[in-house]
Amino acid sequence: MTYESILYASADGIARLTLNRPDRLNSLNTAMHAELRDALSRVAADGSRVLMLSGAGRGFCAGQDLGDRQVTGGGARADLGESIERNYKPLILALRDLPVPTLAAVNGVAAGAGASLALACDLVVATYSASFIQAFSRLGLVPDSGATWILPRLVGRARALGLAILGEKLSAADAVQWGLIWRCVDDAAFAGFVEELARTIAAGPTRGLVRTRQAIDAAQTQTLAAQLDLERDFQRELGYTDDYAEGVAAFTEKRAARFSGR
Ligand code: T3D
Secondary structure: OOOOOEEEEEEOOEEEEEEOOHHHOOOEOHHHHHHHHHHHHHOOOOOOOEEEEEEOOOEEEOOEOHHHHOOOOOOOOOOHHHHHHHHHHHHHHHHHOOOOOEEEEEOOEEEOHHHHHHHOOOEEEEEOOOEEEOHHHHHOOOOOOOHHHHHHHHHOHHHHHHHHHHOOEEEHHHHHHHOOOOEEEOHHHHHHHHHHHHHHHHOOOHHHHHHHHHHHHHOOOOOHHHHHHHHHHHHHHHOOOHHHHHHHHHHHOOOOOOOOOO
């Protein structure tokens, strides 16, 4: 598939996926959704060990392209449920189920489903000048693309509702303080910081890191006993991996581990 709305390249174990409609703040249209689905299906197959998601230009992603939602004469209505079912739900699930760790490099504003896209990643880092906006209430909609699921889990009910009802801009610095994202960095240092982070993750025990994501997500709905069972099962599996053998050998030999993701 030829990409027109995104850029995708994989090298040195890092899959770099860039939303690439900068004049529309990388808002999501039907073509971009199709390209994202295609690119995400390639990530594991091309040997990548981490996915880095970012945006071209000054924004990360402004959510749904509202140019596709123009209502003329106040009469038109759209089946947004169909749009969620066809595009947003598969996108968030594909990201969440990706067999490699995911890193959102939020280079600018992330609004509406654009914020949800970032928050679906395992690590979210942002420039100081970036911001997060639950823009949905400005349109009379509910937060979507997993926002109602992830927001209260990350920041608690009071802050989730405040963000969702008021639709105000949350600065990257406040997003860190609130526990919405992992870290924010000076704009000038951002590119180098995310590159180094992506390299670190790609060189890590990526199979175990994905199991870690799955375990933490499962804990949202499980009892402690069920979670202990899941940890047992994952640990049993990981105990047979090359990465575990390498980790123990590296510790014993007092050297850095060389993980393979196997
Ligand atoms: O519909 C469904 O399928 C249901 C699913 C919905 C999911 C959603 O994401 S709903 C939420 C949709 N997104 C928004 O409501 C955000 C709309 N954008 C904004 O509020 C602002 O653009 C921002 C706060 C994000 C950034 O503001 P600012 O001042 O930095 O930039 P700007 O000047 O508003 O935008 C720059 C350009 O991008 C501008 O175009 P122009 O005037 O230079 O030709 C603007 O129209 C365009 N743009 C920004 N966001 C969108 C967009 N064009 C289309 N769709 C957008 N979402």
